[in-house]
Amino acid sequence: xxxxxxxxxxxxxxxxxxxxxxxxxEHPVPPQSASWxxxxxxxxxxxxGLQLVTGILLALLYVPSAGEAWNSLQILNHQVTLGWFIxxxxxxxxxxxxxxxxxxxxxxxxxxxxxxxxELTWIIGILLLLLTLGMAFTxxxxxxxxDAYWGLGIGASISSRIPVLGPWIVKLxxxxxxxxxxxxxxxFALHVFVIPGSxxxxxxxxxxxxxxxxxxxxxxxxxxxxxxxxxQEYHEQLxxxxxxxxxxxxxxDLIFSGAILLAIAACALLFGPFGPGGQPDPTIIQTxxxxxxxFLWLYAVLSLLPPSLETPVLLIGPGIALAVLVGLPFFSGxxxxxxxxxxxxxxxxxxxxxxxxxxxHLAGRAPWSxxxxxxxxxxxxxxxxxxxxxxxxQGALVFQAKQCHNCHVVGGSGGERGPALxxxxxxxxxDQLVRQVIQGGGNMPAYGKNLNPAETTALVAFLETLxxxxxxxxxxxxxxxxxxxx
Amino acid sequence: MTRRGVLxxxxxxxxxxxxxxxxxxxxxxxxxxxxxxxxxxYESWLSLxxxxxxxxxxxxxATFQNPGRGPTDGVxxxxxxxxxxxxxxxxxxxxxxxxxxxxxxxxxPQSGLFLCPCHGGAYYSDGSRASGPPxxxxxxxxxxxxxxxxxxxxxxxxxxxxxxxxxxxxSEGKSPCA
Numbered sequence: 001x002x003x004x005x006x007x008x009x010x011x012x013x014x015x016x017x018x019x020x021x022x023x024x025x026e027h028p029v030p031p032q033s034a035s036w037x038x039x040x041x042x043x044x045x046x047x048x049g050l051q052l053v054t055g056i057l058l059a060l061l062y063v064p065s066a067g068e069a070w071n072s073l074q075i076l077n078h079q080v081t082l083g084w085f086i087x088x089x090x091x092x093x094x095x096x097x098x099x100x101x102x103x104x105x106x107x108x109x110x111x112x113x114x115x116x117x118x119e120l121t122w123i124i125g126i127l128l129l130l131l132t133l134g135m136a137f138t139x140x141x142x143x144x145x146x147d148a149y150w151g152l153g154i155g156a157s158i159s160s161r162i163p164v165l166g167p168w169i170v171k172l173x174x175x176x177x178x179x180x181x182x183x184x185x186x187x188f189a190l191h192v193f194v195i196p197g198s199x200x201x202x203x204x205x206x207x208x209x210x211x212x213x214x215x216x217x218x219x220x221x222x223x224x225x226x227x228x229x230x231x232q233e234y235h236e237q238l239x240x241x242x243x244x245x246x247x248x249x250x251x252x253d254l255i256f257s258g259a260i261l262l263a264i265a266a267c268a269l270l271f272g273p274f275g276p277g278g279q280p281d282p283t284i285i286q287t288x289x290x291x292x293x294x295f296l297w298l299y300a301v302l303s304l305l306p307p308s309l310e311t312p313v314l315l316i317g318p319g320i321a322l323a324v325l326v327g328l329p330f331f332s333g334x335x336x337x338x339x340x341x342x343x344x345x346x347x348x349x350x351x352x353x354x355x356x357x358x359x360x361h362l363a364g365r366a367p368w369s370x371x372x373x374x375x376x377x378x379x380x381x382x383x384x385x386x387x388x389x390x391x392x393x394q395g396a397l398v399f400q401a402k403q404c405h406n407c408h409v410v411g412g413s414g415g416e417r418g419p420a421l422x423x424x425x426x427x428x429x430x431d432q433l434v435r436q437v438i439q440g441g442g443n444m445p446a447y448g449k450n451l452n453p454a455e456t457t458a459l460v461a462f463l464e465t466l467x468x469x470x471x472x473x474x475x476x477x478x479x480x481x482x483x484x485x486x
Numbered sequence: 487m488t489r490r491g492v493l494x495x496x497x498x499x500x501x502x503x504x505x506x507x508x509x510x511x512x513x514x515x516x517x518x519x520x521x522x523x524x525x526x527x528y529e530s531w532l533s534l535x536x537x538x539x540x541x542x543x544x545x546x547x548a549t550f551q552n553p554g555r556g557p558t559d560g561v562x563x564x565x566x567x568x569x570x571x572x573x574x575x576x577x578x579x580x581x582x583x584x585x586x587x588x589x590x591x592x593x594x595p596q597s598g599l600f601l602c603p604c605h606g607g608a609y610y611s612d613g614s615r616a617s618g619p620p621x622x623x624x625x626x627x628x629x630x631x632x633x634x635x636x637x638x639x640x641x642x643x644x645x646x647x648x649x650x651x652x653x654x655x656x657s658e659g660k661s662p663c664a
Contacts, residue, residue, distance in 0.1 A: 065560070067559060067562075150589050153588030154588055154589065156643060157587040157588040157646065170645055172517070177528035178554070179562055180552060182558075183562075282582065283561075307620065368605060368606040368618075370608075403597040406601070440617065445617050450598035
């Protein structure tokens with residue numbers, strides 16, 4: 001015991017760290033700030049630590065070479081003892097980290113913690129969010145499978161739309177003119193050196209600012225932030241009533257962080273590692289690339305934007321979003337902190353959450369994509385063909401053979417790219433059906449070149465039978481008038 | 487000014503100069519994927535094999551090797567493309583990459599369409615835009631026929647901003663009813 005004390009004293013005489021460490025640990029915080037709402041920052045830090053450790057463990061075996069990466073992941077999954085578990089921890093850790101960082105951001109926004117004097121803490125926080133998303137994207141690339149390969153293609157295609165510099169940026173991103181060995185190597189350098197290094201640096205600054213400026217007090221409706229008086233009020237409040245961070249306030253942080261680590265471990269154990277999917281062989285084109293969940297909303301947005309709006313939104317949108325986030329503490333640096341007095345802030349969060357949730361949900365179903373094999377798997381139900389003429393049945397055959405099923409639901413199966421056709425005859429007259437099939441339009445390709453007149457006649461004859469019992473088929477009013485006059 | 491002050495200023499100047507001397511090669515190294523372009527360029531003529539592999543009136547998947555392939559490329563060195571033999575004289579060679587965001591388009595002979603699995607882009611058999619998010623038709627490689635072989639000029643991933651993409655005539659393909 002004495003020996004330990006002596007060794008400790010020997011180090012302390014040289015390092016002289018005991019006092020600053022104790023002061024940091026015991027820095028005073030407002031008692032109400034020791035709240036369950038304030039545990040997300042420390043949880044993000046904990047998960048970042050887990051990512052560093054599991055990342056280094058994976059780097060022991062991962063081979064950052066386009067020719068070998070996929071095989072080395074297979075070895076990690078199937079041959080190395082618990083390699084699958086370390087991969088699963090790292091993958092689930094990344095999902096949790098993105099989620100926790102976002103929740104932390106929402107909490108800071110709703111509790112007004114970004115206001116004076118904590119503007120810089122907020123701005124560095126935005127940078128940390130961007131770096132976290134950068135880790136997520138580059139990490140998905142290192143899981144070098146089909147999704148990674150085509151995801152890189154999507155990244156390159158988006159970058160290429162930047163005016164003037166686009167082609168340069170694509171080549172810098174890919175390390176050459178095409179996705180190849182150099183591409184994976186540079187994403188490895190980004191994921192393992194550049195971004196984590198920046199994260200460590202800015203997390204350090206973020207924490208330093210929290211210590212220097214003090215943790216945000218629990219917002220009370222009516223207690224208004226003013227630049228002239230805030231600092232004095234905050235310190236007076238601390239002077240009147242405060243508790244040391246350790247041991248009085250850290251308890252909830254520790255419990256939440258521990259619970260998160262256990263949750264990650266449980267997910268890793270139950271659901272296993274992510275992929276890798278198919279080999280990153282570009283000649284295997286039977287694939288439907290999808291991003292990881294945190295970019296699914298973007299995937300949906302890119303499908304649903306009108307084509308002419310897409311490039312402007314892609315190029316200007318991120319700039320506006322960033323400007324709003326960075327500008328926030330400057331144009332709303334004073335005033336009420338409590339979310340109970342900030343209805344617009346609450347509505348803004350709800351709007352963003354509902355939008356992102358809706359887009360993510362849509363991306364899971366991807367109704368804009370034709371179902372590539374619907375034509376072979378799902379025949380037209382027999383009751384759609386009963387008591388039909390030969391021409392109408394021939395039309396049903398054309399419907400199958402020309403893969404109309406890929407985009408259209410009939411009888412409960414088929415793609416959702418176009419409208420369901422179960423009641424198409426109620427909406428479109430004979431002439432309109434012919435026109436729609438031949439000329440397309442409304443996001444439907446024209447089939448005029450691909451159907452001979454007999455096929456078109458048969459197909460339209462079949463479509464005209466798609467009229468539910470009890471509903472009148474669409475009719476051409478002008479034709480009725482002509483017939484009445486005759 | 488003291489002697490120490492002069493020494494410090496000289497020291498800062500010397501380190502600044504050293505920084506510049508090192509920065510030039512570092513920046514050039516970083517920009518190498520861009521700078522190399524101006525010398526021989528990335529594109530070269532590659533064979534897709536005998537014309538007999540591509541029957542008239544059909545569209546077939548072909549594969550070529552990236553002309554700039556390196557030892558670590560693995561399977562990524564093989565690049566697919568779609569070859570359409572119009573009438574044994576006229577060919578069209580389409581990039582696999584959707585003109586929207588680069589996903590691999592698939593040819594469906596039954597409906598006569600190229601369809602993209604990502605965001606639902608669709609193209610007619612001549613590569614022109616049919617529907618969906620793409621703003622233009624499929625990218626086409628320049629081709630030539632030599633001694634019964636089909637050759638294309640390739641090497642760069644076609645993207646909306648790539649110089650090679652803008653060289654290709656895209657007004658050719660029109661919707662059948664336009």
